Amino acid sequence: xxxxxxxxxxxxxEGDFMNRKGEVQFGGIVKEVNLAFTPEAKVGDYVMVHVxxxxxxxxxxxxxEILETLEEIGALEx
Amino acid sequence: xxxxDEFRDPQKVKSLAASLQAITTRAWTIMEVCGGQTHSILRYxxxxxxxxxxxxxxxxxxxxCVTPVEMVDLAVEIAxxxxxxxxxxxxxxxxxxxxxxxxxxxxxxxxxxxxYSPLDALRLAEEHIERExxxxxxxxxxxxxxxxxxxxxxAQKGITNFSILCSQxxxxxAMEAILSSGLxxxxxxxxxxxxxxxxxxxxxxxxxxxxxVPIVVTGFEPLDLLQGLLMCVRQLEAGRxxxxxxxxxxxxxxxxxxxxxxxxxxxxxxxxNWRGIGEIPESGLGLKDKYESFDARKKxxxxxxxxxxxxxxxISGLVLQGVKKPFQCAAFxxxxxxxxxxxxxxxxSEGACAAYYRxxxxx
Amino acid sequence: xxxxxDKFELxxxxxFTDYPSITIGHGGGGKLTSQLIEKIFRVFFAxxxxxAGHDGAVLEIEGLKLAFTTDxxxxxxxxxxxxxxxxxxVIGTCNDLAMCGARPLYLSCGMILEExxxxxxxxxxxxxxxxxxxxxxxxxxxxxxKVVDRGKGDSVFIxxxxxxxxxxxxxxxxxxxxxxxxxxxxGDVGRHGVAVLAQxxxxxxxxxxxxxxxxxxxxxxxxxxxxxxxxxxxDLTRGGLATSLVELAxxxxxxxxxxxxxxxxxEPVQGxxxxxxxxxxxxxxxxxxxxxxxxxxxxxxxxxLKAKEVSAEAAIIGxxxxxxxxxxRAVLKTPYGVERLLDRLSGEQLPRIC
Numbered sequence: 001x002x003x004x005x006x007x008x009x010x011x012x013x014e015g016d017f018m019n020r021k022g023e024v025q026f027g028g029i030v031k032e033v034n035l036a037f038t039p040e041a042k043v044g045d046y047v048m049v050h051v052x053x054x055x056x057x058x059x060x061x062x063x064x065e066i067l068e069t070l071e072e073i074g075a076l077e078x
Numbered sequence: 079x080x081x082x083d084e085f086r087d088p089q090k091v092k093s094l095a096a097s098l099q100a101i102t103t104r105a106w107t108i109m110e111v112c113g114g115q116t117h118s119i120l121r122y123x124x125x126x127x128x129x130x131x132x133x134x135x136x137x138x139x140x141x142x143c144v145t146p147v148e149m150v151d152l153a154v155e156i157a158x159x160x161x162x163x164x165x166x167x168x169x170x171x172x173x174x175x176x177x178x179x180x181x182x183x184x185x186x187x188x189x190x191x192x193x194y195s196p197l198d199a200l201r202l203a204e205e206h207i208e209r210e211x212x213x214x215x216x217x218x219x220x221x222x223x224x225x226x227x228x229x230x231x232x233a234q235k236g237i238t239n240f241s242i243l244c245s246q247x248x249x250x251x252a253m254e255a256i257l258s259s260g261l262x263x264x265x266x267x268x269x270x271x272x273x274x275x276x277x278x279x280x281x282x283x284x285x286x287x288x289x290x291v292p293i294v295v296t297g298f299e300p301l302d303l304l305q306g307l308l309m310c311v312r313q314l315e316a317g318r319x320x321x322x323x324x325x326x327x328x329x330x331x332x333x334x335x336x337x338x339x340x341x342x343x344x345x346x347x348x349x350x351n352w353r354g355i356g357e358i359p360e361s362g363l364g365l366k367d368k369y370e371s372f373d374a375r376k377k378x379x380x381x382x383x384x385x386x387x388x389x390x391x392x393i394s395g396l397v398l399q400g401v402k403k404p405f406q407c408a409a410f411x412x413x414x415x416x417x418x419x420x421x422x423x424x425x426x427s428e429g430a431c432a433a434y435y436r437x438x439x440x441x
Numbered sequence: 442x443x444x445x446x447d448k449f450e451l452x453x454x455x456x457f458t459d460y461p462s463i464t465i466g467h468g469g470g471g472k473l474t475s476q477l478i479e480k481i482f483r484v485f486f487a488x489x490x491x492x493a494g495h496d497g498a499v500l501e502i503e504g505l506k507l508a509f510t511t512d513x514x515x516x517x518x519x520x521x522x523x524x525x526x527x528x529x530x531v532i533g534t535c536n537d538l539a540m541c542g543a544r545p546l547y548l549s550c551g552m553i554l555e556e557x558x559x560x561x562x563x564x565x566x567x568x569x570x571x572x573x574x575x576x577x578x579x580x581x582x583x584x585x586x587k588v589v590d591r592g593k594g595d596s597v598f599i600x601x602x603x604x605x606x607x608x609x610x611x612x613x614x615x616x617x618x619x620x621x622x623x624x625x626x627x628g629d630v631g632r633h634g635v636a637v638l639a640q641x642x643x644x645x646x647x648x649x650x651x652x653x654x655x656x657x658x659x660x661x662x663x664x665x666x667x668x669x670x671x672x673x674x675x676d677l678t679r680g681g682l683a684t685s686l687v688e689l690a691x692x693x694x695x696x697x698x699x700x701x702x703x704x705x706x707x708e709p710v711q712g713x714x715x716x717x718x719x720x721x722x723x724x725x726x727x728x729x730x731x732x733x734x735x736x737x738x739x740x741x742x743x744x745x746l747k748a749k750e751v752s753a754e755a756a757i758i759g760x761x762x763x764x765x766x767x768x769x770r771a772v773l774k775t776p777y778g779v780e781r782l783l784d785r786l787s788g789e790q791l792p793r794i795c
Contacts (some may be wrong), residue, residue: 002114002220002272003718003794004328006081017336018231023647027712028081029273029639031646034197037223037337046081047718048275048328051167051794052195053224055337056275056328063327070090070301073097079711088776113795123779140795166790168718171464181788185464194644194717221794300777370575 004050006058009043024049052070081327085299086122096303098311102129106314107263108307109256111249112270113140113381114298122300128307135263138252138352139270145216146351148382149245150175153214156243156378157188163206164198164215168192176383196228196242203232203240212374215242218278220272222246222363223337225346229365229372241374244364246349250281251361256421257289266310268296268303271325276341278333283323290319297325445665466788468515471681473788494692495614496537496675499607502740506607508543510534518640519566523633523651527569529727530599532656533678535577539658540674540730542613542665543605545577550584550601555594566597575681577656579603609665615692617672620763623739624697625732627660627752628653629705630682634724636711644717650709660749667745669738676730681723683771683783685731691771698772698780699759717792718723722783724790733761 007024014020017036024033024047030050035041038054047054079139110116116136119125125134138144154175156163164180169355170183171192184190194198196213203211215225225242232240249270256262269282274295286440292313296306306324313319323329341363350362375381465521466473483491490498497510514530526533537547550570554563566670574581581601590722632653657676664671673693675685677680682704690697706721714721734742739757746752764770771783 002112002218002270004220004272004275005715006079007712007716008080018227018234025429025712026649026716028707028709029635029646029716030649030710031716034195034227036227036340037334039336048272050220050272051224052197053227055220055223055272056330059327063081063084066301066305066324066327067084067090070094071306073090073093079708079715082715086776091777114652121775123775123777123781127777167794169793169795171791172788181464181466182460182462185460185462192791217794435504 004048004055006046007031007049009035009041009045009047012041012043022047022054024054057065082299085297085301087301089137091127091300091304094301094308095170096307098132098304099129101308101315102131102311103315105131105133106311107135108131108266108268108310109135109137109264110268110296110303110306111139111253112268112273112298113138113143114272115139115268115270115296115303118298118300119303124300124303127304132307132311137256137267138355139218139249139273144247144352144355145170145173145245145254147174147289148351149243150179151177151383152375152380153180153182153243154178155380155383156212156374157183157377158191159210161210162189163202163209164188164190164210164214165193165202166190167194167216170214170216181440196225197231200228200237200240202231203237204235207239209239210377211240212254213240214245214246217248218247218270218273219277219341220270220275222341222345223334225287226340229344229369230340232372233369238371241372242365242375243374244345245350246345246363247352248347248361248363250285251358252355253282254285254289254350255355255358255361257285257291263292266291266314268306268310269321271294271295271297271302271329274323274325274329274333276334276337278338279321279323279329279330280327280331280333286319286321292319293321295321295323295325295329297328448516449495464788468679468681469786469789470678471786471788474680475785479552483785491747493542493614493616494688497539497541497603497605498544499543499612499614506608508538508541508605509602510537510541510605511600511602512537513598515595515598516637517595518637519562521640521652522636522648524654524727525566525569527566527595527600528573529654530601531570531573531577531579531581532654533536533727534601534603535579535605536657536676536728536730538603538605539656539661540613540676541605541607542609542661542671542674543607544662545579545603545605545658546604547582548574548579548601550599551588551599552584553594553600554586554588556588556591558596561795563597566599573656577658611665611671613671613674615673615689618689618693618733618761619646619672619697619735620695620761621736622672622733622761623736623742623757624686624699624740624759624761625734625739625746625755626682626704626758627657627730627732627746628728628754629707629710630677630726630729631706631710631714631721633727634679634681634719635710637725638713638717646713646716647707648713650707650713653726653728655751657728657730657751660746660752661730661732663745663749664732664734664742667741668693669734669742671732671734671742673733674730677726680786681721681725682729682731683720683722683773684785686771687783688783689731689733690764690771692769693761694769695769696762696764696770696772697759698762698774700774702776703756703758705754705756718794719790719792723786731758736760 199213
């Protein structure tokens with residue numbers, strides 16, 4: 001359930017809490033996304049978007065760590 | 079696409095599958111809670127890549143599949159009203175009610191529109207002040223903040239021709255219902271990554287401890303699913319039962335504070351009827367009295383219809399609970415197909431049965 | 442908490458078998474559409490031409506081989522990035538003729554206009570048709586116009602029927618498909634569907650993507666001119682690549698096995714599909730086709746196709762194998778080596794949240 005897609009924040013429109021929005025890029029398309037739940041999101045950040053709302057800012061560090069762990073697992077297999 | 083392609087890398091998938099094979103010494107039954115995870119598993123063939131000793135069960139993590147017939151009937155009744163502009167996510171259009179579905183009533187002339195976001199429905203209300211816009215607010219905790227925000231914004235903006243038909247459900251009570259059932263076979267869970275993005279995973283800690291099952295918060299891409307399974311099996315093999323977070327790039331233990339705040343502002347916990355399972359107390363969300371003017375049921379004075387003892391070969395309830403697999407159903411693929419679904423699991427693009435039907439290579 | 446009753450009372454709705462009226466799903470090109478065709482149209486219309494199950498009918502009249510086809514265009518919005526209903530109505534039908542290996546010659550044009558349609562809009566559409574006809578070198582030689590009351594038509598519906606000349610001796614169609622044939626796809630998938638979706642109310646997003654509407658005749662005819670033994674051609678339209686593969690597999694009674702990693706999907710299409718939960722293999726195209734021909738001629742076909750702009754990104758995506766059961770299937774090999782059955786969609790592909 002809960003299809004959410006990672007997208008890159010291209011620009012922000014500040015507003016009050018419920019109206020903070022951003023232009024978010026998914027692959028080759030751009031859509032306006034409500035950023036009320038991710039006040040910490042900055043231009044250049046990646047956010048997980050579900051039904052037009054960003055629900056988290058993706059932690060690059062965590063993602064890198066996981067991929068590195070998997071690299072190690074791969075190396076061990078060889 | 080960044081944060082997607084890397085988590086689908088075939089080389090890494092192969093390595094992970096091999097690691098999983100290497101550490102699995104016994105048979106384990108693991109349930110992935112989320113329908114999106116089921117979809118991913120079957121689309122990428124993950125179940126073909128994992129050791130045979132591991133049985134994957136598909137959980138009731140699909141709001142489409144667990145939305146009761148009565149709720150669809152209510153939606154259909156409201157949609158038929160000439161003053162109503164009924165908005166819904168695409169998923170709900172083909173879910174059968176007791177006589178009709180939303181697609182059918184649309185064909186008969188009702189104004190039913192597919193929207194991507196609840197805010198689209200709100201916008202329609204602003205653009206069509208002469209109509210009553212009703213939004214079918216289904217979803218798990220992932221969708222709750224968005225649905226809540228639509229109502230909150232409507233209240234703030236003084237929009238009166240907008241209401242929601244609320245069919246929000248909560249995951250942990252469903253997991254507990256499964257775990258406490260005498261028929262339970264689940265030994266470990268892959269918890270829903272996007273639900274936990276919103277809610278965090280504190281709620282799962284008491285469950286893991288009480289029922290002694292490992293719970294791994296897992297993402298949706300092939301690498302996520304395999305790594306989640308790896309972490310779960312490691313715990314099972316070692317006799318551990320804690321909550322772990324595989325989906326750390328999106329999920330934090332405390333969840334998303336602002337999202338939870340808006341849920342708490344607009345919704346309160348209610349009992350909820352689950353298709354095929356029955357009523358689970360404190361398993362749903364309903365609008366607080368403060369926001370009752372946005373409750374479509376109250377606005378249109380409609381009550382939950384009584385569903386007369388439907389008797390059919392649909393076992394979607396058992397499939398949803400993981401007690402049976404789709405191919406164990408006598409009707410699967412014969413009298414029950416995606417065009418003529420007997421139950422919601424066949425209708426949802428990723429209800430367990432439709433996923434099997436679409437993705438399984440006939441042997 | 443209270444224990445849930447273990448004895449589950451199944452509360453599934455009484456199954457309703459068929460919709461009493463036509464739904465949007467019936468136009469999706471999926472199972473509902475084929476059900477409609479099988480249960481109503483084929484019951485009343487039956488002959489060997491329809492049995493061939495191809496895009497157009499091949500007619501032999503006094504030694505002359507003609508292809509004959511028809512198509513109706515109901516696209517909304519009328520004007521989309523990369524084309525409009527007018528250009529589509531000309532190009533689409535000519536492409537269907539090309540799929541029979543025919544050179545398109547003449548088209549008819551039937552217009553159903555909704556009361557209230559702006560005459561300026563109609564002029565724009567007609568002008569676009571003229572331009573497209575010029576590019577394809579066809580003549581629109583006969584037509585008809587009707588007007589319906591406001592509310593009874595979606596601005597404009599266009600039907601075009603076309604006649605083309607077949608100048609080679611080959612029998613091109615699903616019946617000619619043989620195990621061992623290579624399957625070539627002329628380019629990336631999903632552009633048209635996504636370009637149109639981007640304009641649709643409730644789903645708007647920004648993209649520089651344009652529809653892939655393009656006429657395929659020169660690319661196709663170059664294969665015949667080179668004397669290649671083309672077995673079958675199929676242009677991908679609504680229902681996407683997957684649906685076309687399923688249709689061909691069933692009509693041919695053979696298995697079409699393609700590799701996911703060889704099927705190109707552009708970034709904008711991927712982005713839109715990920716966001717909306719759509720499968721790009723089921724998204725509409727208007728300028729893409731598949732060619733099935735002997736493996737030994739595949740490389741030659743590829744170089745001929747790549748020389749034409751419309752098929753510059755052509756690639757071999759799979760091969761035909763014989764079907765054990767006789768019931769042809771379309772199979773997709775995932776990048777993980779797992780095989781997945783492709784089937785028609787049930788109705789229309791709808792955006793999902795779940």
